[in-house]
Amino acid sequence: LDTSKTMRKMWCWLIVFHLFVLYDFVHCITLTEVRVPKHTIRGHAVKLECHYDMEGEALYSVKWYKDGREFYRYVPRDEPPGSVFPQPGITVDYRCEVSAEAPSFQTVSDHGEMMVVVLPDQDPYITGGKPRYQIGDPVRINCTSGRSKPAVHLTWYINGDPAEPGLLKRYETRVTGIDKLETSTLGLEFRIKPKHFKHGDMKLKCLATISTVYWKSNEESVEGEKLQKAPTLESRRAVSADSRADRVQAASSNRATEGTDRLTASKLAIYVFILLASYRYTS
The missing domain is CATH 2.60.40.10 (Immunoglobulins)
Known part of the structure; x- marks a missing residue:
């Protein structure tokens, strides 16, 4: 009889355990997406998004953490529901944490990294x-x-x-x-x-x-810088050109002089011939 009672208790606890597991499995809140920009500029506003599915549970709170320290909290039943706790920093790890109400008090979280950039105070x-x-x-x-x-x-x-x-x-x-x-x-x-x-x-x-x-x-x-030409080279070329021109001009002058001399000699011979002929005729 005692053994039978013990077995019944064990089965009851086993059924309760299975019901609890089944309830926990069916009602399991999930984080569907956490959006954290990779970079932002110091002093600029930035949007952090935490998307979750309560799966029928009642929301207790949503919390944001930076490097493990809470900087924002949202509790629907509080007044006001949102609270901000400023935290300084440059390179930070942002984490979103969502918690359910009693009796489960389930908590899920996910994170993303973001760097806060201080722009240069002057251009390069x-x-x-x-x-x-x-x-x-x-x-x-x-x-x-x-x-x-x-x-x-x-x-x-x-x-x-x-x-x-x-x-x-x-x-x-x-x-x-x-x-x-x-x-x-x-x-x-x-x-x-x-x-x-x-x-x-x-x-x-x-x-x-x-x-x-x-x-x-x-x-x-x-x-x-443009390299200038050597002046000696230009001078030689100029002298060489002048020499050729002088030779051409000298040759032309010589030919003209020779032609003039031959013409003068011919005229002189004709004049002498006329004088001789005249002398013979008068004699």
Whole structure:
């Protein structure tokens, strides 16, 4: 008899356990989606979304956490239902937590990462350049960004093409101020070759980026000095041309002189012949 009672109790507890499991399985709240932007700019508004399905349960609360610390709470039965707890930070992990009312008090959560960007306080600028270069001259210039968080990524371009890694000189990022903002500098060093000048000039551009939220550039256009021709070569050519002209003119003068002399001699011979004929006739 005792054994029979014990068995009945066990079956009752087993049925209750199955009913509880079945209830918990049927009424299970779920987080369908948590939307957190990858980047945002400091001081700008941002939208965080937490989508959930209560599956018939009553909502107790929705809470948002940043790096494990609560910064927003929504409890429908409170007045007001929403509460904000500001938290500072740059790179943060945002988590949404949804809880059900009694008797289950189920809680589900999911997270997403977002970086708060501090934009540079000035655009990138180029230093060390010259207005003109000749073939064979060395180029040593730097591009420096404004203070930001995170550090700006710098890229050099020569005539629109990315500079080869071997031409770049990298400097350590400088961290300054109580806000720990960062300054980036990237150098470009190479020797001028004929291929660098297109249509007489060369374009050097520095591009500064932070993910997809910041995109600025600075470009310098430098001229190539034109090499002057050697003056001795021009003088020789001029002298040579004058000599040929003189020879042509001298030859023409000689031929004209010879023709004039022959004509004068002919006239003189005719005059002498006429005089002789006249003398004979008078005699």
